[in-house]
Amino acid sequence: MADKKIISLLPSATEIVCALGLQENLVGRSHECDFPQDIRELPVCTSTRLQAGLNSTQIDQQVKEILEDGLSIYQIDKELIRSLQPDVVITQAQCEVCAVSLKEVEAALQDLLDKEIKIISLEPHGLDDIFQDIRKVAVALNVVERGETLIEEMEERRDIIRHKLKFIDAKPAVACIEWLNPMMLSGNWMPELLEIAGGKSVLAEKGKHSPYVDFEALKAIDPDMMVVMPCGFSIQHTLGEINLLLQLPGWENLAAVKNNQVYIADGNHYFNRSGPRIIDSLEILAEIIHPKQFIFGYEGPGWIKFGI
Numbered sequence: 001m002a003d004k005k006i007i008s009l010l011p012s013a014t015e016i017v018c019a020l021g022l023q024e025n026l027v028g029r030s031h032e033c034d035f036p037q038d039i040r041e042l043p044v045c046t047s048t049r050l051q052a053g054l055n056s057t058q059i060d061q062q063v064k065e066i067l068e069d070g071l072s073i074y075q076i077d078k079e080l081i082r083s084l085q086p087d088v089v090i091t092q093a094q095c096e097v098c099a100v101s102l103k104e105v106e107a108a109l110q111d112l113l114d115k116e117i118k119i120i121s122l123e124p125h126g127l128d129d130i131f132q133d134i135r136k137v138a139v140a141l142n143v144v145e146r147g148e149t150l151i152e153e154m155e156e157r158r159d160i161i162r163h164k165l166k167f168i169d170a171k172p173a174v175a176c177i178e179w180l181n182p183m184m185l186s187g188n189w190m191p192e193l194l195e196i197a198g199g200k201s202v203l204a205e206k207g208k209h210s211p212y213v214d215f216e217a218l219k220a221i222d223p224d225m226m227v228v229m230p231c232g233f234s235i236q237h238t239l240g241e242i243n244l245l246l247q248l249p250g251w252e253n254l255a256a257v258k259n260n261q262v263y264i265a266d267g268n269h270y271f272n273r274s275g276p277r278i279i280d281s282l283e284i285l286a287e288i289i290h291p292k293q294f295i296f297g298y299e300g301p302g303w304i305k306f307g308i
Contacts, residue, residue, distance in 0.1 A: 004087040004141070007045055009076075009105065012275030013090040013122060014039055016137050019276045020146045027084045030074075032232075035269060035277075043084060047075045056180040056230065056241055076108040086117060090137065093123040124274040125207045127189050127196075131155070133274065154279045158196060161286050164293055165198045172224035172289060174199040175256075178210050178231055178267070180244040185213050186229065189278065190271065197285035198293075199225070215248050226256045227288060228306070229267035235304060238264050242306070263288050265303040 007028035008014040014033040017026060023038065028045040050062055050073060066073050081089075089109065093102040102121040109117055120140050122133040131151050138147020174194050176186035187210035191201035202221045203213050228245070230238055242264070245251060256262050265271065265288075270281040283296040284303055 005085060006088045006090065006141070007081065007084060007086040008033060009046055009089065009091045010122065011035065012273040013092070013120075013137065015273065015275035015277060016134055017090070017141070019150055020134075020138055020141065020143050022141060022143065025141075027086060028081065043080055045077050045080055045084075047077070049073055049075065056244060057182075060179070060182060072104050074104065076104060078108055078112055081109070082112055085113065085115075087115075088118045088120060088141065090120045090122070093121045122274070125188050127158075127192050127278070130189065130274045130278055134276070150276065154276065157279045158282060161198075161282060161294070162196055165196075165286075165290065168198055168290065168293070171198055171200050172261075173202050173221065174225045174227060174285075174289065175202050175218060175221070175223040176204070176271075177226060177228045177245075178272070180228075180230055180238075180241055183213050183215055183218070184210050186210055186271065189274065193271075193278070193282045193285055194289075197282055197289050199285065199289045215250075219250055219254065222255050224256060224259075225261040225263070225289065226254070227263045227265055227285070227303075229265040229271050231267050231272045233267045234269075235264050235266050238267070260305070260307055262306045263303055264306050266301070270302060 004025055005027045006017060006022065006025045008017055008026060009030045011030065011033045014029055015035055017023065018036055026039060026042055029039055029042045030046045031044050031048060034040055049066055050059060054062060063073060089105060091102055091105040105119060118140065120137060124130045124133050134151055135147050138144050176190050176194065178184045178186040185204040187204040187208050191204050191206040194201045202223050203217060204211055228238055251257060265284060270277060270284060284298045286294045287296050287298055288303060
């Protein structure tokens with residue numbers, strides 16, 4: 001694959017390619033790919049129809065309006081891709097809101113180049129799926145051994161947490177808030193990560209899409225801890241919109257709020273990216289839920305405790 005040119009239209013895929021030692025093969029990226037830092041210099045092959053500067057409520061409304069009109073949230077720059085002449089394009093088939101979808105990429109690339117382009121599509125729902133996607137990319141890019149090494153390293157870090165919590169019985173109920181308004185809790189691989197990190201997921205099931213949740217349902221469950229990690233939001237961005245939660249009737253009466261067990265985490269770089277840093281996300285959760293057992297050093301840049 002030394003001479004193969006790759007375009008990644010998914011942040012987690014970009015991170016996978018780089019972790020496999022193929023960063024120099026990347027010739028293009030999506031507008032959301034921003035890690036590692038160096039790849040920000042690459043040509044940007046996608047854009048979004050969403051207006052800039054919207055809050056959580058407005059983003060949700062505009063996304064629904066765009067999809068109801070039968071349009072895609074994202075646009076693909078066909079002429080740029082034509083000029084870059086990729087051999088491989090990586091995208092996803094899981095969520096049309098999160099990134100450019102497989103069907104959009106297939107439609108955009110149809111008859112675009114005078115050579116065959118290999119399209120790799122990722123669709124993870126759980127942690128094992130993420131490992132399998134890394135394996136899929138490694139096989140397709142002919143770096144099988146690197147892929148297995150990367151997966152083994154990730155599994156080892158996961159197993160360290162499992163082993164250390166083997167005899168810990170206290171497993172707090174944790175609500176991971178993936179969107180502020182309307183409220184959405186983290187599904188897919190997140191309930192599994194919570195379980196490994198020594199917690200119990202509330203109102204979201206392992207391997208299933210993130211559900212919208214009525215706040216009354218959350219109050220009825222009254223979780224021990226809450227981690228606020230809106231998809232695509234930095235800690236600072238979330239702090240700027242935290243009033244959406246604080247103004248909810250009865251928020252101050254939740255056990256997690258009264259016991260100072262509300263945390264804000266970086267939902268842009270962690271949790272929602274199904275690549276190598278999903279293990280960083282697991283370590284963040286372990287650090288938050290069981291601080292006496294784990295100090296990985298993510299506090300500050302990766303998460304903060306929120307107090308009023």
